[in-house]
Amino acid sequence: MPAVQAPADILREVFGYASFRGQQQDIIEHVTGGGDALVLMPTGGGKSLCYQIPAIARQRAGHGATLVISPLIALMQDQVDALHEAGVAASFLNSTQDWREAQAVERQLLAGHITLLYAAPERVTTPRFLELLDALHARGQLGLFAIDEAHCVSQWGHDFRPEYRALTLLHERWPGVPRIALTATADALTRADIIERLRLQGARQFVSSFDRPNIRYTIVEKKDPTRQLLQFIEREHAGEAGVVYCQSRKRVEDMAATLNAHGITALPYHAGLPAAERQHNQSRFLREDGIVMCATIAFGMGIDKPDVRFVAHVDMPKNIEGYYQETGRAGRDGEPADAWMAYGLQDVVNQRRMIDESPAEESFRQVMRGKLDALLALAEATDCRRARLLAYFGEEMAPRPRGTTKKIAAGADSTRTNGHFDHWCGNCDNCLNPPQVWDATDCARKLLSTIYRVQQMSSISFGAGHIMDILRGKPTDKVAQFGHQQISTFGIGSEYSEAQLRSVLRQLIALGALQVDAASYNTLRLLEPARPILRGEQPVHLRAAASAKKETRKRQAPAHKAPAPAAAELDAAAQARFAALKAWRAETAREHNLPAYVIFHDATLAAIAARAPQALQDLQGVSGIGATKLERYGQAVLDACLAASAH
Template sequence: MSPSLAVLREVFGYEQFRGPQAAIIDHVAGGGDALVLMPTGGGKSLCYQIPAIVRQRAGHGVAVVVSPLIALMHDQVGALHEAGVEAAFLNSTLTADEARQVERRMLAGEITLLYAAPERVTTPRFLAQLDSLHQRGLLSLFAIDEAHCVSQWGHDFRPEYRALTVLHERYAGVPRIALTATADALTRADIVERLQLEDAQPFVSSFDRPNIAYGIVEKKDATAQLLRFIETEHAGDAGVVYCQSRKRVEEVAAMLATRGLDALPYHAGMEAGLRQRHQDRFLREEGVVMVATIAFGMGIDKPDVRFVAHLDMPKNIEGYYQETGRAGRDGLPADAWMAYGLQDVVNQRRMIDESPAAEEFKQVMRGKLDALLALAEATDCRRVRLLGYFGEASRPCGNCDNCLNPPQVWDGTEAARMLLSTIYRVQQQSGISFGAGHLMDILRGKATDKVTQHGHEKLSTFGIGAAFSEAQLRGVLRQLIAVGAVAVDAQAFNTLQLTAGSRAVLRGEQTIQLREGVATPTAATKRRRTTTGRPAAAAVAAGLTEGGRQRFEALKAWRGEVAREHNLPAYVIFHDATLAAIAARDPQDLHDLQGVSGLGAKKLEAYGEEVLRVVRGCA
């Protein structure tokens, strides 16, 4: 048995590696550099934790894990302690005395994995301590988690990550592993360049999360749509709802709470203590819905999040994929639901255009936004589009809204030409630009006060689009903005203007294909729903006998008590799948518990007798 497999079984209680884990771990444990792209829930942490343990046992000393999040450090160190691994973190939650104690243990080689933020790792004090370890041969490896943060093209760029080049320059012989769940080709190349990983072995896993069902709807009444989605498909489930603004977060959380949901707000403007309490409740309790800005989520390991909803369109596919990937980490069915509309497109375009960034950066960001809009407007398989963005070929999944309920498609080219002609004639007559609502009133022949005030009812395009609904015209306009045929002037109250790209549509050289609105769920959609929500959340125990389910529920209650005592999320003690396996075995002695997935030697020693006591109590 290889040292890595021995650690996997003895420490973590798993029989076999998943996917490329074995190759990655052996490569890094052997001293090689690696760039690892693996989807959320794919087991990235083991890819550096096991090499750290193997190398520590071989006398190589301490592994330093660069992590941007205090909450993630706390939970991962807690989980390692539960598994019997010497781990610690250095962050602002420690007192000066506690930090010095950790540093003393690190310098003595008593710690296997030390977690620290990039800002701390690159300080002169910490580098001097690393120098001391390195000189004595006690610096095992560097793991750079959330490595996409180093790239300006990534969805969560953090300038402090750029300083991590010092690790290669100063400790060239120490292996480095950079890990991320989300990076397109441009971001990957930037990670390699910025972290000087040109000689690193790349390991790119499939980006597919087949247990996640993707659904995207056009906004009509977004909060009502969200409430209907949760109440009909995920009542009582844990979930995350993303909103763009802090004000919106507060409003949506309050609305859900008034409807009886256990909903909490989370954003950077909240008092830090309250924000932390809300996060702790989400991690430690069942059925909590977190309504948040993107300030929440990176590094959240909660396995039983059954849905992630977006009430506002993210900036790009990387952000969307990273955020939706927080659902269904336990491998059970989960939903990624998004509502989007014309205003989302306008807002995101405006934020890019008003950014002080260089034009090259803006162009890349526009391209990324266009890719996300194309995903939202797609009439074919969402998963094929999503994976294709990351360079991965796939087949229709049968588990997205377009596969389950194929939309009707209509040719919006003529409507697009009418809209562009209206914009042109209004500017020609009035010398100024107008917003979307006014232009659509003209096109649909609505003689509003504003229309007659400007004499726009006399335009040749007045009323020629009466056959189109406002929803259809908004869909056409989204497409025109997406392809660059219409520009939104943020400096002039979001008025619309023609561009050089308008010409191809006006000449009929570019067609505009749109999806019809989907009014009601089909039987296929309803069949999928029977595998999501509460039935799916309980699927881990579905194969148990009546007695097995009683043991499972008793073990969950016991686990909750232990988790509260240890101030850790319940899943850090044992995953539901481990409890279900124990319940199915109905163990009578410690020997019966050996080989249960997720039950390593330390946990067996620490909890074995208690587990047996709980099981016997159900007899």
């Protein structure tokens, strides 16, 4: 067999990058050499290269093709398009192809003309596909198995797909073929499940930092989420691409209609839409600038669009894994991006109800409650959001160097020393604008006491609104009907606003002191952790309810569209070249029916514009320009730059 080509040479030749990032080189060398690996790497960290380069190296060394198991058809198409642009022979087998197209791909595969073949787990485990792999293996042409989005194998993960569990047969049937399993999101429980379910006990584990320092995390108290979202987009992301996650299909469609009515180009995406409409909307999102996608969690896994400037949640997700995976779709290009979420009492109620009404076993529901509690703790946190997020995945955020740690207001974090915060990321709402914390012990005791007395008096439970009316002394018809004005706590909480009481109720539910009984119209019931609070044995210090919350950053929409973040530092002449390159790229992408970023990322165009090339050799070494792209597009890129400079 030929000698294995150095991965660094393939990185430069095929993909046009001068050096690896993070653990990429160790992973790639290990897998290229035939080792198994489990790779945890954040979205945008370069996971795809971790199996694409070994696939190229192993095929060139005579080991044969790589099978990539991918859960989504759209993701397969994007990956194959990008590989074709880089000059790599790749294809897929999925339901979009007719019988003749699928047979043509199979013939190419058996002839050794395909380096990477993408397929869904459902197809991989069919008898016909297994026979195809048997034929490849018999010829010594089955080089590597890459299992992408590996968290789908775990019932504890946020995207569980039972079909992934059948993938154990790959190792059982062809034990000599190396495997690499990759995911961007897995806590310790999910990670252990991946190892067990995929039989990866002997695999090396590569766990990269989960930190996405370019993403600013903001969680706001939900009041009028539609208005809050509009203000957020108009002030900070006018004309930019983003994703808005909603819990229900109806909310998705209503939100998209509202954004469009306010001049923001928005599209809906959910599983209830016709497949053709979903595909059309996703294609527009990927190929056009400034589109906002309003979606349920049906949208997103594997979306590679690099210039998504914000991800917003108007409804709370189920757990931190889902939140991290979804917010990770922002800022894949490494430029500044926002993860924004509105969160309120009803979110807590809804998520608790969905878990409690689940037909799953109690042990599973208990784990899901724990995951929800971790997300509630993140939402209610008064310290650094990023530190808490990383801690959930078992990573401690490194203290900022003294010389760069910014002094901020005291009282927001117990780790403060001499006016400085050792765990201060400088890019979340709590760090930029420390929240106030108040002693809510008295308020919490009054609320819990009111619930207790109402249950004693009426032998039935009531919802949050009625409990607050009693505590604030409001003589409503319902209060009079049940005689609740006679309760000793009637009116003793009149000094608290409704917003304060809702905030305390929400946080008492998050603490596990209260339960929302979905079967009884979302009524409130006391739980055991309420007992020490009622007795005055446990103080309750809570985040203050927001009133007129300060903006951490106000960026009014400019009269003209601001330059892409990658081009912000270019001078006027380079900006003109960058604009010309973007126009050329847009036209080329339309001709090839590809997303523009598959041709070149903004960062590559900015690097070309800064270099002001005068000849083709000036393009060599620009990050993102491999040999195939230089040959295919070099002259056109040069012509665009020279034409812009001439003007």
